[in-house]
Amino acid sequence: MKRSSRLGITYAGPMGLWLTIFFLTPLFIIILYSVLKKGLYGGVEWTFSSAAYRQLVNPAFAKVLFRTLTVSVTATAITMALALPCGYAMARSSHQSLFLGLVIVPFWTNSLIRIYAWIAILSSRGFANELLKQLHIIEESLSLIYNQGAVITVLVYMYIPFAILPLFTTIDSFDFQLLEAARDLGASRFTSITRVLLPNIRSGIITSGVFTFIPIFGAYTVPLLVGGKDSYMIGNIIVDQVTKTRNWPLASAISLIITLVSTVGVMWMLMAGAQEKRERAQSLRKAGTR
């Protein structure tokens, strides 16, 4: 039932208004600020300037952008490679709610405390090094922290539940008889998974990939706390521009780049979902005419 009345706007209006003022307007303000002149102590002067965008085209920034992309792609790939079997195992398990709980519970701890725990694990006299020494695998402490590897490990740790949950939901609604049918028709286990399971859960894979990639691409605390000088990511640059250099136009311009990348990711996700719906409808119609 869809009633057409003033009541609709009475119910939904407050949220529309709130998000317009406190979400959409701020986004438009950063678009505006990115083409203004930088103020002396933060803020802006009301004259047009393309300085921020010219600063973006410099090798130092390109290097950070490239590093951010490599780190995000690597971390997302590892996360997905681990999350797919997890989602599959959970969907096929008879203890689904137990596993769901086990995946979610660690995330009730504050994210900073979890990062701090990784510092305790990876630091030179930390848990990992002491354990390896006790087992006589190493003599001298390894440097496990303040490098790219630590950043990627902790990023995978932070975002893997975001990847597992949507994958679990999609795989759970997949009809496993299709896999058995493929096997009965002579497909190997590997082929039946790559040719039957994966294409059928494609939109779920894209959703969870996008939801993992976007926050990693904008990561700020992880590279700051477990990364070294050479692990700075684009999120760190923005924060420095706001808090240290006080170059708000540049911070705005970089924010717009991240927003753009996120939007492209989300569009891709929505399009993949819509396409899958169309294909489903088509195959249903075909089945119907047969």
Next chain:
Amino acid sequence: MNSVSFDTRTRHGATFSNVVLILVILFLFLPLFVIITYSFSASKSMEFTTFSLKWYTQLFFDSDELWSAFLNSAVIALSSAAVATVIASGAAIGIMWYRFKGRQYIQILSFLPMVLPEVIIGISMLIFFSAVRLPLGLITIFIAHTTFNLPFVYLLVTARLDEFDISTVEAARDLGANEAQSLVKVVIPSILPGMLSGFLMAVTMSLEDFVITFFVSGPGSTTLPLYVYSMIRYGVSPVINALSFVLILSIMLIAFAMRRFLKTIAASS
């Protein structure tokens, strides 16, 4: 023969993924395990020496700053979650049941904040608040938290409304109830579980948020995550470990209590 080979291959197929799942769960719990162990260690550095409860004593009796940060966090979490729940539940009802101008606009707007990285939301709000000259403090944190909570509560209430049988509202109408009466007596009681889980999720997200709060907080409005951050950056005390364990325990208790509560509600309706 056929059924035997069928059995082995499904069991075999599940083995590899089961191993990965178990390993990932161990990976997820490793940091918690390390923190909890260190929280009971007498040593000030990160190693386990002898058992001690001194960090717990210090947490409860000698951490005034920490508790005032916690109080700020609690006030903001409860108020922003309550406001977000009311506004988002209204929006869910309006968008599910009515056609009106701007419906699609609100629908799109309702999920956008979820998909942008937190840094962007934080920066844009900081710049917005400074443009409208609103001084940073508890008020700006409250506004920011309500904003990022709205989409999540909206999503959960919408999911609940999906299962809701609209004919009960029509029945209430036919029996002479007006809009307000049917809302209070029919709609709200049946979507209450969705509203409650939305509220709880909002409280947890608000208590946990660091990145957005970092941008929109001002002097004197330190929240718990901000306090933890300053502890990590400028001298770590094992009190953090004790605090983490207390937080984990209390959240698990609350979740458990809520589950039972929600089950009783579901059973009674």
